[in-house]
Amino acid sequence: LLVGERHARRLPGFDCGNSPTELESLDVVGRTLIHTTHAGTQGLTNATGASEVLTGALVNAAAIVRYLRACNPAEVTLVRMGHEARERCDEDDLCAQLLLARLRDEPFDTGSIRERLREASSARKFFDPACDWAPARDFELCTRLDAFDFVLRLDRSDSPPSLRRVDAA
Template sequence: MNTTPEIRVLHLLDGAVRARGVAVIIDVFRAFSLAPYAFMQGAATLFPVGTPEEALAMKAADPALLLAGERDGRPLPGFDYSNSPAAMRRADLAGRRLALRTSAGIQGLLAAGQAEEVITGSFVNAPAIIAWLRNRAPPRISLVCMGWNGSERTAEDEACAEFLTAGLRGEAPDLEPIRRRLRADPSGAKFFDPARPWFPAEDFDACLQLSAWPFVLRRGRDEKGRLCLAPVPVPETARISGERYSGEDLPAPGALTGKRDEETGKQE
């Protein structure tokens, strides 16, 4: 029996639906960069929510609940926070519960119903993601690039999938060239457009840094059966040397191979 884990790269909302094995739902700009910051700021629980209306109804029933999110990148009326990771890392969330509604990452998280396990993906905790996956060595890994609104591919999510794949194969990917490339790409340039203040420049930097945070965020259910994200500790995370990730202190990964679409021969 072939026990070599496969890495399959999928795209957008359809990719989330098709994800199998362990799914990594990637949303660099910005939902799954924000989520790790929220837990680092003390959040107790994060509830993924599909619509603004659902989030507002939850808050009406539980006024202590904090709401964060966006629609088409813009802040939502009645929400406590936008989808800004930079703002989240300044927030005092000690012991607070947070509901997050976004147009790409959260939708993918909710759509990945066929995956055995689901975690979030971004650069900010990429070393922990790599360490966790290499420790587990699941038969199949689905890297799902959610893109813009789950319907249009974006450079940052594709780059994150490439970064994770390289790390899983025992390579030492460097973030700095990715940062420079994204700064010139429309997906990154929007953070420096004065006409779009809902994309603050500081979010670009907050989303494009590596952290040694020793956890991944896994989809699960709380004690009341509600869907939630919770941090899962990673015993041994990747070592950071400047802006370069080094996998030398990780468990041996074994052989991992890229998986291409059987019907088209192209990467999914």
């Protein structure tokens, strides 16, 4: 399946864009997904110096923390890709703050995450009827804290490199 976007729009000829609402309607079990995003793919490509690369979001934040604790790396770098890999965005900043707090065993108000992000300028598109490419359900799906119990790890032994599911310990 071809999944991807440029400037938040589905690429021509692709099965779906970067919309979780679109993706949940597809049968992906046992299928290979080729996924490209404007910012995320650039981040993976540019992470050549890292010994290990994980992708993450609010939906798998707890799994990321468990995975990192089990691996116990000497150093962890959190990279926020932001909007089109050029501008900071609230959802990436908030996710990084949450991961950092959890890694340090510090308190974090998770109850306000959805409310805080709903007020973010980057969330406006989900509630704008003119933006039919950004359904409100995407916002709900993307802000489901700890919904998935796995991480996606970059596997450079593949050509081209791929993301592999690793269940959290």
